[in-house]
Amino acid sequence: MTSGRDIRRRLRSGLTVIAYEVTVLVSMVVAALVAATLALAVVS
Amino acid sequence: MLVRPSSADARLVALFVGRICYLMAGVSTLPIAWAALGREWGPLASLLLMAGVFTMVGAVATTRPLVDQRLQWSHGMVIVAMAWLIIPVIGAIPFVLSGHFGSPLDAWFESVSGLTTTGLTLLQDIDHFAPSLGFWRILLQFLGGMGIVVVALSVFAGAGGLTLYHGEAREDRLLPSVASSARFILRVSMVHLVLGVTALVTVGLLFVGFAPGRALFHGLMVFLAAFSTGGFAAQSTSIGYYHSAPFEAVTAMLMIAGSTSFALHLALWQRRRGSGVLGGLETRAWMSSFATTLMVFMIGLASIGAYDSVLGLTRQGLFQIVSAHTTTGFSTVANSELATWGGLAFVAMIVAMAFGGMGQSTAGGIKALRVGLTVKALKDSVKEVLLPDRAVVSHAYEHGGKRQLTPGLAQSAMVVSLLFVASFALGAAVAFAYGIPLDAAIFESVSASSTIGLSVGVTDPLMPVTLKATYMLQMWMGRLEFVAVFALMGFVIAWVKGR
Numbered sequence: 001m002t003s004g005r006d007i008r009r010r011l012r013s014g015l016t017v018i019a020y021e022v023t024v025l026v027s028m029v030v031a032a033l034v035a036a037t038l039a040l041a042v043v044s
Numbered sequence: 045m046l047v048r049p050s051s052a053d054a055r056l057v058a059l060f061v062g063r064i065c066y067l068m069a070g071v072s073t074l075p076i077a078w079a080a081l082g083r084e085w086g087p088l089a090s091l092l093l094m095a096g097v098f099t100m101v102g103a104v105a106t107t108r109p110l111v112d113q114r115l116q117w118s119h120g121m122v123i124v125a126m127a128w129l130i131i132p133v134i135g136a137i138p139f140v141l142s143g144h145f146g147s148p149l150d151a152w153f154e155s156v157s158g159l160t161t162t163g164l165t166l167l168q169d170i171d172h173f174a175p176s177l178g179f180w181r182i183l184l185q186f187l188g189g190m191g192i193v194v195v196a197l198s199v200f201a202g203a204g205g206l207t208l209y210h211g212e213a214r215e216d217r218l219l220p221s222v223a224s225s226a227r228f229i230l231r232v233s234m235v236h237l238v239l240g241v242t243a244l245v246t247v248g249l250l251f252v253g254f255a256p257g258r259a260l261f262h263g264l265m266v267f268l269a270a271f272s273t274g275g276f277a278a279q280s281t282s283i284g285y286y287h288s289a290p291f292e293a294v295t296a297m298l299m300i301a302g303s304t305s306f307a308l309h310l311a312l313w314q315r316r317r318g319s320g321v322l323g324g325l326e327t328r329a330w331m332s333s334f335a336t337t338l339m340v341f342m343i344g345l346a347s348i349g350a351y352d353s354v355l356g357l358t359r360q361g362l363f364q365i366v367s368a369h370t371t372t373g374f375s376t377v378a379n380s381e382l383a384t385w386g387g388l389a390f391v392a393m394i395v396a397m398a399f400g401g402m403g404q405s406t407a408g409g410i411k412a413l414r415v416g417l418t419v420k421a422l423k424d425s426v427k428e429v430l431l432p433d434r435a436v437v438s439h440a441y442e443h444g445g446k447r448q449l450t451p452g453l454a455q456s457a458m459v460v461s462l463l464f465v466a467s468f469a470l471g472a473a474v475a476f477a478y479g480i481p482l483d484a485a486i487f488e489s490v491s492a493s494s495t496i497g498l499s500v501g502v503t504d505p506l507m508p509v510t511l512k513a514t515y516m517l518q519m520w521m522g523r524l525e526f527v528a529v530f531a532l533m534g535f536v537i538a539w540v541k542g543r
Contacts, residue, residue, distance in 0.1 A: 013313045014235055020312050021304075025297045031335060032342070032362035036354045039342035 048542030049535060053119065055108055057535075060115070060123045061130060062105025068131055069098035074183060075138075079176035087174040090138035097134050121531030128524060129532075132156045135184055138177055144168050146505040149512060156516045158184035160523035161406060163275030163373035163497020164488075164515065166505045170280045175261065182268045182276050188523070189272025189302065189406035190233055232309045233271065236301055240267040243294045251288045262286075270298035273407045275373025275497035284376040289359055292376060296366045303370035303401030307444055324442040326402055329416030334369050337396040341365050344389030369396040371408040373497025383500040386483065394487055397496045398468065408495030408522055410464045413443065414457040421454035463526045467493040467518050474514045475502060488515075493522040 072095035079088035115123075132155035139151035150166040157164045158181055167173060167181075241263045248259035265278045279285040283295055305326060342361050351357040360376060367374045375382065385393075400409015420441055427437045439449040471489025476482055480502055488502040492515040503515065521529045 013315060014239075016315050017232075017235075017309060017312045018239065021297050021301050024300055025293065028296075028300075028334070028338075028362060028366065029293075029358070032338060032358045033354065035339045035342040036346075036357040036361060038339070039346035040352070040354060040357065042343060043346045 046538045046542035049539055054539075056115065056119055057122050057126065058105040060119075061126050062102045064123075064127045065098045065102035065105065065130070065134070068134070068187075069095050069102060071183070071187065072098060072180075075176050075180040078179050079174070082176055084174050084176050087138060087142065087176045090141040091176065091180065093141075094134060094137040097137060101130070101134065118531055118535065121528040122535045125524060125528040125532035128159065128520060128528075132159050132184075135159065135180075138180060139167075142174065142177055144170075144173055144177075149509065150505055153512050153516055154181065155184065156519050157497070158182070158274065158276060159188040160495050160519040161185050161188045161272050161274040161371070161408065162492060162495040162519045162523075163269070164492060164499055164503045164519075165276065165497075166503065166512075168505060170278075178265070178278055182265050182274070182278070185272045185274030185276055186268040189274060190229065228310060228313075229306050232306060232313070236271055236298070237267060240271060240294075240298050240301075244291070244298075247288065247290045247294050248286075251290045252286050266295055267298060270295050270372060270374065271302040271406065273299060273302040273370050273372045273401065273405075273495075275367070277374065281378070282375040283363070284378070292359070292363050295374060296363060299366055299370040299372045299374070302372070303405050303407035305402035305404040307404050308402070311444075324444065325416040325420065326413040326443055329419070330369075330399075330402055330412035333396070333399050333412065333415065334365070337369060337392045337399075338362070338365050341389050341392035341396070344387050344392055345385065347388060348385065350385065350389070364393065365396055368393045368496060368498060369399065369401070371397065371400045371494055371496045373491070375498060379499050379501045382498065383484065390483055390487065393498070394490050397490045397494050397498065398464070400494050410461050410494070414461050417441075417449060417454060417457040418461055420449055421458070424449065460525055464493060464522070467521060467526075471514055471518050474511055478508050478511060489518065492518040495519055495522050 072091060076088065076091045076095060079091055132152060136151040136155035139145055139154050140148050144167055145151040145154065146168065153166050244263035244266055245259045248254040248262055249256065254262065262278065269276045277283065283292060308327065342357060345351060345357060345361055351360060363376050398410060399415050400411055401407025403411045403413045424437050424439055431437065440446050441449055468490050471492055472485040475485035475488060484500045484502055487500050491498050
């Protein structure tokens with residue numbers, strides 16, 4: 001049977017995975033904003 | 045001299061292929077239930093027929109049980125290649141009977157595109173396709189992304205499972221046993237299924253204005269195609285249908301999750317720090333390639349004046365390059381618009397599609413680890429030439445711990461990369477021979493080989509039969525990364541010509 005400690009551990013693991021994915025997406029959005037700004041500046 | 049495989053070899057292959065067919069018959073109950081609940085009687089009959097054929101093939105193939113069921117390396121490869129050949133044929137039955145395809149070949153093409161997680165489509169009038177058949181079409185992608193063999197391993201894991209696991213282009217076991225690795229992959233997928241569908245439903249309700257039932261339908265469809273990096277959509281306008289930046293953001297996150305190595309998922313799941321996976325060669329190679337192609341893509345789009353605002357360029361540019369690099373193939377622009385981009389934007393997309401996602405993920409393409417290993421081997425060779433004779437060049441790299449880049453490993457990475465390039469060239473040459481412009485021919489060929497699904501309009505029900513067959517071959521070989529397909533060819537040749 002799954003104990004309370006197990007459930008807490010799995011929740012923390014799940015949150016770590018989601019935190020990583022959100023971080024990657026946010027980093028990509030920031031990188032895309034910078035790239036778009038630079039690209040428009042280069043071609044204008 | 046070629047040694048002809050024994051009848052025991054053939055029976056062993058048949059036994060495992062049969063078991064996988066049984067599994068597919070079991071999975072078919074999901075769209076069958078959908079059709080029954082939705083009172084879609086025509087699709088229900090065709091799905092029942094498909095399930096019946098899966099069961100019949102499974103029964104015939106497993107008629108003569110074997111005492112010794114140990115798989116050798118070659119058996120595993122042949123079983124995987126055959127399973128990936130037979131399942132799309134049977135899986136295409138409901139498509140053939142739906143009346144939405146120009147010919148049985150088109151329906152088979154759709155099924156191959158689904159199972160290989162490509163997403164190129166020949167489906168006509170997609171917006172009026174029966175929901176249960178639409179679900180089956182996208183479920184095929186999810187099964188392909190997870191790896192039907194991985195699913196099978198978690199159900200009937202036994203001796204020789206490792207050869208099947210490798211046959212599906214998965215290199216390292218994540219956990220000590222293949223069965224536990226397969227179960228971990230399924231667990232991660234199920235966690236993402238619950239969270240991903242919840243996020244998409246919430247966004248659908250809040251930002252797209254869907255009713256709850258519709259939000260759930262679209263959430264499920266988009267999740268299955270995004271996490272499997274498949275790219276089939278429930279509408280002809282793909283993700284552009286939703287006109288919602290938050291929906292695109294959640295979809296992008298799911299595409300990234302799908303193309304992330306399950307080894308990295310495991311390291312995160314176990315909250316391991318310094319495991320060499322997070323900052324390893326593969327992650328760095330993928331990030332570097334992503335950043336470079338993103339920058340070039342943005343300059344390309346800006347130079348043709350596709351978007352004149354920073355926010356517009358960021359939104360469209362980021363989504364397209366994430367879709368290309370994760371090998372998903374979702375789009376927020378029409379194929380006809382994609383075809384007008386050309387130049388640098390085209391080059392960036394082709395490179396992103398060719399490199400693809402990480403190994404041990406649902407993504408296709410050459411894969412980040414092979415690109416990283418090839419670049420490292422090249423760098424090491426240059427160093428050896430330039431440094432003094434007595435200098436020692438380190439061949440160590442990080443990938444789940446310190447590893448050594450041996451000549452054999454470098455050669456293996458380069459051979460598979462070269463095979464991908466040869467496959468790109470084959471598809472491009474066939475399309476070019478039919479009068480397709482070279483840039484479009486290359487784009488579509490890379491899209492097929494790397495199992496992406498983005499199209500500039502070449503893939504069409506009216507395209508020549510030879511081109512359809514070429515793309516099907518590319519999708520099949522690209523998904524299995526060639527080795528299993530060559531093993532099957534060798535098996536057949538040895539059967540015919542061997543003694």
